[in-house]
Amino acid sequence: VSRDVVSPLVTLGEGGTSLVQSRAIGPRLGVPELWFKLEHLNPTGSFKDRFAAAEVSRLRAAGVSLCLATSSGNTGSALATYCARAGLGCAIFLTEQTPAGKLTQMLAHGATLHRVRGFGASAADSARAFAELARVAARPGAALVVSAYAYCPDAMDGLKTIAYELALQLPPAQPADVFVPIGGGGLCTAIARGFADLASAGRQPGQTRVHGVQPTGNDTVVTAWRRGERVARTAESATQISGLAVPTDIDATRALTSIRETGGSGVLVDDAEVWDAQRELARTEGLYVEPAGAASVAGLARAVQEGFRPAGPVVCLLTGAGFKDPLAAERLAAGATADLIDMADIERVVEQGLAGEGSSTAH
Amino acid sequence: VSRDVVSPLVTLGEGGTSLVQSRAIGPRLGVPELWFKLEHLNPTGSFKDRFAAAEVSRLRAAGVSLCLATSSGNTGSALATYCARAGLGCAIFLTEQTPAGKLTQMLAHGATLHRVRGFGASAADSARAFAELARVAARPGAALVVSAYAYCPDAMDGLKTIAYELALQLPPAQPADVFVPIGGGGLCTAIARGFADLASAGRQPGQTRVHGVQPTGNDTVVTAWRRGERVARTAESATQISGLAVPTDIDATRALTSIRETGGSGVLVDDAEVWDAQRELARTEGLYVEPAGAASVAGLARAVQEGFRPAGPVVCLLTGAGFKDPLAAERLAAGATADLIDMADIERVVEQGLAGEGSSTAH
Numbered sequence: 001v002s003r004d005v006v007s008p009l010v011t012l013g014e015g016g017t018s019l020v021q022s023r024a025i026g027p028r029l030g031v032p033e034l035w036f037k038l039e040h041l042n043p044t045g046s047f048k049d050r051f052a053a054a055e056v057s058r059l060r061a062a063g064v065s066l067c068l069a070t071s072s073g074n075t076g077s078a079l080a081t082y083c084a085r086a087g088l089g090c091a092i093f094l095t096e097q098t099p100a101g102k103l104t105q106m107l108a109h110g111a112t113l114h115r116v117r118g119f120g121a122s123a124a125d126s127a128r129a130f131a132e133l134a135r136v137a138a139r140p141g142a143a144l145v146v147s148a149y150a151y152c153p154d155a156m157d158g159l160k161t162i163a164y165e166l167a168l169q170l171p172p173a174q175p176a177d178v179f180v181p182i183g184g185g186g187l188c189t190a191i192a193r194g195f196a197d198l199a200s201a202g203r204q205p206g207q208t209r210v211h212g213v214q215p216t217g218n219d220t221v222v223t224a225w226r227r228g229e230r231v232a233r234t235a236e237s238a239t240q241i242s243g244l245a246v247p248t249d250i251d252a253t254r255a256l257t258s259i260r261e262t263g264g265s266g267v268l269v270d271d272a273e274v275w276d277a278q279r280e281l282a283r284t285e286g287l288y289v290e291p292a293g294a295a296s297v298a299g300l301a302r303a304v305q306e307g308f309r310p311a312g313p314v315v316c317l318l319t320g321a322g323f324k325d326p327l328a329a330e331r332l333a334a335g336a337t338a339d340l341i342d343m344a345d346i347e348r349v350v351e352q353g354l355a356g357e358g359s360s361t362a363h
Numbered sequence: 364v365s366r367d368v369v370s371p372l373v374t375l376g377e378g379g380t381s382l383v384q385s386r387a388i389g390p391r392l393g394v395p396e397l398w399f400k401l402e403h404l405n406p407t408g409s410f411k412d413r414f415a416a417a418e419v420s421r422l423r424a425a426g427v428s429l430c431l432a433t434s435s436g437n438t439g440s441a442l443a444t445y446c447a448r449a450g451l452g453c454a455i456f457l458t459e460q461t462p463a464g465k466l467t468q469m470l471a472h473g474a475t476l477h478r479v480r481g482f483g484a485s486a487a488d489s490a491r492a493f494a495e496l497a498r499v500a501a502r503p504g505a506a507l508v509v510s511a512y513a514y515c516p517d518a519m520d521g522l523k524t525i526a527y528e529l530a531l532q533l534p535p536a537q538p539a540d541v542f543v544p545i546g547g548g549g550l551c552t553a554i555a556r557g558f559a560d561l562a563s564a565g566r567q568p569g570q571t572r573v574h575g576v577q578p579t580g581n582d583t584v585v586t587a588w589r590r591g592e593r594v595a596r597t598a599e600s601a602t603q604i605s606g607l608a609v610p611t612d613i614d615a616t617r618a619l620t621s622i623r624e625t626g627g628s629g630v631l632v633d634d635a636e637v638w639d640a641q642r643e644l645a646r647t648e649g650l651y652v653e654p655a656g657a658a659s660v661a662g663l664a665r666a667v668q669e670g671f672r673p674a675g676p677v678v679c680l681l682t683g684a685g686f687k688d689p690l691a692a693e694r695l696a697a698g699a700t701a702d703l704i705d706m707a708d709i710e711r712v713v714e715q716g717l718a719g720e721g722s723s724t725a726h
Contacts, residue, residue, distance in 0.1 A: 012381065283471075332470070346456065
């Protein structure tokens with residue numbers, strides 16, 4: 001933070017996230033050097049802040065006064081936040097069925113939210129809504145922002161900073177393998193591009209493989225990768241993992257290409273494996289993430305089952321915070337709650353705790 | 364992060380929080396150099412992580428296997444998290460009336476929670492519960508942890524790092540004034556001690572005044588400060604600001620002394636002023652904090668009304684994240700929600716947005 005320069009950047013201190021070593025999951029999986037990149041600890045609770053900081057900085061410099069967006073998830077929260085920080089308006093257009101529980105953070109920052117009749121109901125209707133937004137966004141002062149290379153490639157390149165940081169945080173080696181959740185797919189490409197930049201600059205001693213993880217219920221990339229196809233598929237999304245249900249090819253073909261070019265792989269995981277990984281991260285690592293934020297760990301576990309053996313340090317990106325999905329957070333507690341005891345019972349429950357019963361390590 | 368040393372510290376990357384300059388509130392108040400210290404962006408969403416990292420590191424080094432705690436708030440969440448990280452058990456004893464909504468984060472990390480009959484009902488009953496906990500915590504392997512100088516002074520000194528960071532982040536000046544919320548009171552003392560350390564080391568060119576902010580409904584320190592008293596008062600707590608309702612003198616007399624020694628002041632604010640500050644931070648600064656996290660800003664606004672004039676940079680500590688208090692977060696939206704529109708309405712709502720109607724800057 002400098003007091004001498006009026007920065008043109010809109011920033012809340014995003015990026016520079018911690019890398020912490022696994023205490024329990026890595027040893028259990030036989031991956032001795034497993035690291036977690038804590039992207040869920042960005043200012044608004046997800047890696048999208050790196051994108052939003054870059055894009056809203058660009059919008060403000062360009063004289064835009066109203067940001068139009070279509071995300072009810074982490075991108076929407078990030079844009080609402082950074083627009084408030086920059087003094088820009090933010091209007092977010094949502095599918096007709098968007099649940100109200102996800103909107104609190106956006107509303108708190110003063111964004112205006114609109115559910116659009118038909119948006120999300122069919123591919124054709126959604127395309128019509130996007131076309132209308134793109135048309136209206138051409139007006140002076142407005143801009144449509146979507147966190148994908150297909151729409152906002154410059155700001156998406158802001159995500160390459162994750163790779164740069166990993167190279168600084170893991171000297172002398174690069175990570176051998178990075179596991180990345182696939183939503184739209186752009187994050188895989190940004191990570192691959194970041195390591196490619198380092199290689200071009202002669203700063204990367206080895207090749208880092210990028211592995212993309214998807215729920216079985218949204219298989220746009222993985223089967224295509226396995227079969228050597230060059231174009232991602234479209235899916236009928238059947239996953240419940242919020243943020244990873246992206247059935248159309250926005251950046252999915254880019255992700256497919258990036259995975260192949262780095263020598264990585266595609267991994268499919270069931271929703272239940274994602275929830276298990278979320279639970280294990282909270283209980284044994286002290287890391288509180290939303291389900292999508294745990295997908296990379298579920299993917300690593302599945303890859304190990306299927307024969308993956310690490311050649312060096314492995315990094316899983318944890319992308320979104322636990323508070324983002326309150327229903328999933330309550331499921332983490334798994335029916336546990338506070339019992340009601342008498343003061344005379346304190347001694348008994350402490351003895352049970354000392355015996356390891358009911359403690360976080362006893363599960 | 365070093366790969367060569369097995370650290371005895373239990374860490375999730377707490378501390379090193381950003382300092383961002385005010386865009387809107389400072390200019391409105393006539394405080395040109397107003398800065399926010401983003402303590403709510405610590406790993407579990409509050410400044411208590413600095414305390415928990417220090418204390419849980421100490422417990423693990425001492426061979427403790429079960430941490431006993433009494434907080435249903437940010438300390439409890441921080442301890443549950445760092446205990447999970449360290450592989451320690453964590454048992455949290457709560458007042459009989461603790462609302463279930465605050466417990467999700469602790470349960471997610473596998474802490475066991477116990478509501479104790481009578482605890483919190485009266486001062487005498489609470490003292491009895493504390494005495495029983497202290498007695499049982501003397502067993503080998505157990506330890507009672509309370510985030511106060513009165514109980515855990517070494518780990519409380521972990522909070523001095525906030526002052527050290529401010530000195531690094533605001534060169535060449537120190538902050539002239541720091542506004543700090545008073546819960547138990549220890550944070551005021553830690554900040555004052557941190558700046559005193561810098562002065563002893565010849566590193567502090569000026570005196571930083573520490574100002575303590577309390578809700579009118581929990582006036583243990585402020586009236587005592589105004590009247591020149593040497594001992595904090597006890598209160599019948601009537602504030603709704605979660606985290607600042609601490610009616611007894613835990614570290615309150617320490618806070619009173621620290622405020623006086625630094626030449627600072629005590630400031631009382633109504634709950635409504637705290638909620639207004641919370642709303643203004645979210646809408647105009649992009650900063651999403653819980654009500655207690657906005658108390659320092661409400662205190663600065665009140666101090667300016669009462670004649671306070673800054674002599675240099677002013678820092679407000681934002682102590683806890685917006686997601687910590689879901690009910691307060693919903694109130695931030697103030698009845699706003701997503702309306703339902705037709706695709707043909709998109710053009711109209713964008714025009715309204717460009718005209719500044721309904722945008723975050725129009726409020």
